[in-house]
Amino acid sequence: MNLDDLPPPEVKWSGRFVRALTRGKWEYASRANDINAVVILAEYEGKVILIDQPRVALGCRCVELPAGLVGDHDPHATPEITAIHELEEETGFTAEYVERLGDFYASPGMLSESFTLVRAQGVRKIGEGGGDESEDINVHLVARADIPNFVEQKRAEGFGVDVKLLIFMNF
Numbered sequence: 772m773n774l775d776d777l778p779p780p781e782v783k784w785s786g787r788f789v790r791a792l793t794r795g796k797w798e799y800a801s802r803a804n805d806i807n808a809v810v811i812l813a814e815y816e817g818k819v820i821l822i823d824q825p826r827v828a829l830g831c832r833c834v835e836l837p838a839g840l841v842g843d844h845d846p847h848a849t850p851e852i853t854a855i856h857e858l859e860e861e862t863g864f865t866a867e868y869v870e871r872l873g874d875f876y877a878s879p880g881m882l883s884e885s886f887t888l889v890r891a892q893g894v895r896k897i898g899e900g901g902g903d904e905s906e907d908i909n910v911h912l913v914a915r916a917d918i919p920n921f922v923e924q925k926r927a928e929g930f931g932v933d934v935k936l937l938i939f940m941n942f
Contacts, residue, residue, distance in 0.1 A: 788843075792883075801883040802840075807874075808884065809850040810838040810935055811858050813866065813891035818912035819939070820862050820894070821921075823930060825907055833931035834911075834922060837861045838886070850887040858891060862910045863900030867893025877934055888935075915939060 783791040790803045802808075813820045826833040839857030842848050854869045869889040876885050902908040913921045918939040922932050 788840075799881050799883055804842075806840050806842050807850075808838055808886040809841050809854045809857065810836050810886045810888050811854045811869070811891055812836060812872070812888065813858055813862070813864060813894050815864060815894045815896065815912060818914050819918065820858075820864060821911040821913055821918075821936075822861055822900075823909045823911065823925065824902070826931060829931040831929055831931050833933055834925045834936065835933040836935055841887070850889060854889045854891065858894075859897060859900075861900055861902050861906070861908050863896060863898035864891075864894050865897045866891035866895075 777795045777797075780792045780794045783793060785791075785803050788803055788806075789800055791798070791800050793799075811820075820837060821834060822837055823832045823834045825831070837858050839853050839861075841850050841853045850871065851869045855866055859865045869891050872888040872890055874885050874887050876882070878884075900908060900910045911921070918936065919941055922936060922940070926932060
């Protein structure tokens with residue numbers, strides 16, 4: 772398949788955050804308004820900062836790395852600024868700075884959504900976290916070596932697991 776031979780994408784419907792598109796015979800979804808995400812890899816005192824929160828699309832709570840949308844409130848936001856804001860809001864930790872590790876696609880067969888993975892540096896605790904008034908976030912500090920067991924325990928409790936946690940699973 773030559774992508775240049777396909778017709779331009781056609782938006783079938785668009786909501787506040789998601790839109791459905793077709794391009795030739797292909798169907799896929801994207802973030803509305805070309806908004807992307809940032810995912811934060813942060814460690815504190817030798818433990819990875821993980822969260823869990825309810826995810827409507829899954830119908831259960833999901834274990835994840837902290838993350839947020841870049842530009843959903845401020846069109847001039849950067850992944851770095853958004854990462855620090857989301858880390859503080861979701862987890863109660865902040866960072867002196869963040870380092871970009873690259874841009875990635877979680878499910879490229881059906882989603883055009885991308886995320887920038889960043890590593891937080893100089894992490895320190897400043898509050899409780901838990902998210903804003905519309906969120907219900909629990910924070911977990913887990914040693915890297917314990918993450919596979921933590922994930923399996925959460926699965927046994929009925930939690931979903933974000934694909935990005937594969938980086939800790941020792942496969």
